[in-house]
Amino acid sequence: MKNYVKIFDTTLRDGEQSPGATMTSAEKLEVARSLARLGVDIIEAGFPAASPDDLEAVRRIAVEVGNPPIGADPASTRVPVIAGLARATRSDIAKAWEAVKSAAHPRIHTFLATSEIHMQHKLNMTRAQVLEKIGEMVAYASSLCPDVEFSPEDAGRSEPEFLYLALGEAIRAGATTLNIPDTVGYTTPDEFGALIAGVLANTPGMHAGITVSVHTHDDLGLATANALAGIRAGARQAEVTINGIGERAGNTSLEEVVMALKTRHPVFGLETSIDTTQISRVSKLVSNYTGIVVQPNKAIVGANAFAHEAGIHQDGMLKNNQTYEIMRPEDVGVSQTRLVLGKHSGRHALRARLAEMGHALDEVELDQAFARFKELADRKKHITDLDLEALMADEFYQPLSLYVLDGLQVTCGTMGLPTATLRLRGPDGKIHTRAEIGTGPVDAAYRAVNAIINTPNTLLEFNIHAITEGIDALGEVTVRVQAKNGAQTMDAQKEQLFSRIYGGHGADTDIIVASVKAYINALNKLIIAQNEAPREEYGVMLG
Ligand code: KIV
Numbered sequence: 308m309k310n311y312v313k314i315f316d317t318t319l320r321d322g323e324q325s326p327g328a329t330m331t332s333a334e335k336l337e338v339a340r341s342l343a344r345l346g347v348d349i350i351e352a353g354f355p356a357a358s359p360d361d362l363e364a365v366r367r368i369a370v371e372v373g374n375p376p377i378g379a380d381p382a383s384t385r386v387p388v389i390a391g392l393a394r395a396t397r398s399d400i401a402k403a404w405e406a407v408k409s410a411a412h413p414r415i416h417t418f419l420a421t422s423e424i425h426m427q428h429k430l431n432m433t434r435a436q437v438l439e440k441i442g443e444m445v446a447y448a449s450s451l452c453p454d455v456e457f458s459p460e461d462a463g464r465s466e467p468e469f470l471y472l473a474l475g476e477a478i479r480a481g482a483t484t485l486n487i488p489d490t491v492g493y494t495t496p497d498e499f500g501a502l503i504a505g506v507l508a509n510t511p512g513m514h515a516g517i518t519v520s521v522h523t524h525d526d527l528g529l530a531t532a533n534a535l536a537g538i539r540a541g542a543r544q545a546e547v548t549i550n551g552i553g554e555r556a557g558n559t560s561l562e563e564v565v566m567a568l569k570t571r572h573p574v575f576g577l578e579t580s581i582d583t584t585q586i587s588r589v590s591k592l593v594s595n596y597t598g599i600v601v602q603p604n605k606a607i608v609g610a611n612a613f614a615h616e617a618g619i620h621q622d623g624m625l626k627n628n629q630t631y632e633i634m635r636p637e638d639v640g641v642s643q644t645r646l647v648l649g650k651h652s653g654r655h656a657l658r659a660r661l662a663e664m665g666h667a668l669d670e671v672e673l674d675q676a677f678a679r680f681k682e683l684a685d686r687k688k689h690i691t692d693l694d695l696e697a698l699m700a701d702e703f704y705q706p707l708s709l710y711v712l713d714g715l716q717v718t719c720g721t722m723g724l725p726t727a728t729l730r731l732r733g734p735d736g737k738i739h740t741r742a743e744i745g746t747g748p749v750d751a752a753y754r755a756v757n758a759i760i761n762t763p764n765t766l767l768e769f770n771i772h773a774i775t776e777g778i779d780a781l782g783e784v785t786v787r788v789q790a791k792n793g794a795q796t797m798d799a800q801k802e803q804l805f806s807r808i809y810g811g812h813g814a815d816t817d818i819i820v821a822s823v824k825a826y827i828n829a830l831n832k833l834i835i836a837q838n839e840a841p842r843e844e845y846g847v848m849l850g
């Protein structure tokens with residue numbers, strides 16, 4: 308379709324590879340389900356060669372999200388393509404195929420660098436060797452899978468004439484999607500648009516069945532502008548991540564590209580399949596799982612994206628909201644102040660509202676959600692959609708439960724030492740109790756957690772915010788922790804660079820309880836990852 312842009316979401320691959328975005332397999336599956344509901348065309352579910360756990364996570368997504376639900380009519384049920392990334396090696400490609408082959412529509416995405424600097428210093432290969440390798444590996448991928456995507460890594464800094472040759476080799480060997488990455492976010496919109504136009508015009512063997520794709524990084528803050536310039540020049544696939552997470556400064560974000568195409572439809576004349584009313588919810592989910600807080604002024608999904616502070620703006624908004632609003636908050640699923648339910652609402656009302664918000668619960672889950680809802684309604688008079696989202700995230704989207712908070716009491720204030728008494732249930736079901744003092748109640752509680760869990764870590768970030776207005780608001784905490792190498796084998800700088808960062812999230816009307824939940828959530832992930840097979844850190848070299 309000439310006027311359709313495929314949305315290729317790489318939150319679970321390029322996004323997950325960014326510092327601190329590590330997600331567990333269960334979290335990845337939940338994100339993949341949300342992406343499918345959001346309407347993305349392709350989910351890049353991971354890099355299967357990174358570790359056996361990564362392969363398994365991609366495989367589960369291929370099985371569970373890449374196929375119609377049992378009983379559904381396959382002809383009329385839309386399921387996304389599931390892609391797995393592979394370096395241009397037989398072993399990576401075989402692993403990617405192993406991971407995606409059970410999807411209804413599998414894709415192998417393989418890549419090899421084509422810029423002088425990467426070929427000389429990273430690959431140590433000549434141009435001729437690179438061309439040969441592309442032909443050989445794309446042909447191998449095509450022999451396994453009918454849908455193959457090839458990316459010339461660092462295309463943005465590659466010499467265009469050589470790039471065209473490399474892409475021509477990929478077409479000859481069977482690739483049907485050619486993705487053009489600006490791996491280091493170096494180009495400007497004019498340059499990137501011209502590059503895409505050049506690829507379309509000059510690549511040997513280019514034909515209507517080939518989709519040209521854009522993959523832009525944000526090192527100069529130009530990722531979205533570059534992606535849109537590439538689309539205007541003829542690219543019909545955009546590689547994006549939720550909230551723009553990704554290597555270094557991140558990737559262009561799904562929400563920005565999609566809302567630009569939608570809001571400026573007369574300029575672009577292009578469609579996507581995204582249900583934009585789900586954007587805010589998926590953004591929140593990804594932020595909660597990764598612990599990467601969305602900056603308040605982030606376009607589309609930031610807390611201030613639809614807030615109007617200046618008097619003159621507020622005045623204009625009251626007269627006509629189009630004076631200062633180019634999109635309606637509802638278009639992206641923001642319904643900040645909507646009063647949904649209260650203390651006297653019943654199970655049916657809760658189920659109906661959650662279903663409208665995209666949470667389909669079975670009876671057991673509904674009982675669980677209802678119990679939490681009643682508990683919250685006792686403490687908080689007005690419950691909004693945002694409260695319900697936080698409750699769902701806290702109750703259901705925390706699939707890890709090695710250690711679970713069983714009880715907490717803190718004393719603090721100006722009249723004594725801040726003290727926390729904490730009870731945790733451990734993986735073996737045993738209850739551990741510990742009391743600690745600290746500089747404040749959170750410090751005391753975190754010391755107690757550390758005394759029980761005993762996993763060396765550094766708390767890098769702690770964020771707390773009220774989900775809704777009002778003194779009785781739910782508090783939401785996100786933390787980021789980094790594993791500390793207990794054996795001290797690396798120097799401090801290297802350790803800081805290479806140790807993975809884990810995010811955690813917690814919500815409660817009691818902010819100390821929310822803080823402890825978030826910390827335990829992050830430490831659970833860290834412990835699980837330490838017990839998994841080591842991950843191959845290919846991401847150090849690429850974006
Ligand atoms: O930025 C990049 O070059 C990548 C490729 C693997 C597509 O992420």
Ligand code: ZN
Pocket residue numbers: 321488490522524554558849850
């Ligand atoms: Zn990238």
